[in-house]
Amino acid sequence: MPTMGEKLWEIGKSPPQNLTFLVFGLFSLLAALLLRSYGSYIAAGAAVSFVAAALGGIGAFFVVVSLFLGAFAGIGETSGTGLRIAALIGAVVLLVILL
Numbered sequence: 546m547p548t549m550g551e552k553l554w555e556i557g558k559s560p561p562q563n564l565t566f567l568v569f570g571l572f573s574l575l576a577a578l579l580l581r582s583y584g585s586y587i588a589a590g591a592a593v594s595f596v597a598a599a600l601g602g603i604g605a606f607f608v609v610v611s612l613f614l615g616a617f618a619g620i621g622e623t624s625g626t627g628l629r630i631a632a633l634i635g636a637v638v639l640l641v642i643l644l
Contacts, residue, residue, distance in 0.1 A: 566611035573604030605639060612636035 580597035587593050616632035 563611055563615050566607050566614070570604045570607030570609075570611060573600050573607065575604075577601035577604060609636045609640050612639070 577597045577600035584593045612632045613636045616629040
């Protein structure tokens with residue numbers, strides 16, 4: 546039976562699934578940003594702020610996972626080494642800033 550790590554590794558090798566992670570994460574971050582900006586206009590400010598923080602965390606997790614999986618998917622290939630390094634640096638920066 547495959548473990549969770551093996552399943553994630555297989556997902557990372559498929560570009561459409563990797564792109565799905567990235568798009569879901571970016572939409573979650575966008576929703577969190579919109580909720581935070583409208584939080585002062587909505588009566589239940591504390592609840593909206595909590596939901597925005599949760600959506601931001603979920604979005605950051607999926608964007609970081611997508612970048613890490615995309616960077617490690619083509620390890621055996623010689624082309625695109627700079628892109629893999631850039632994806633890793635971007636993932637680490639997002640991990641530090643957003644989480």
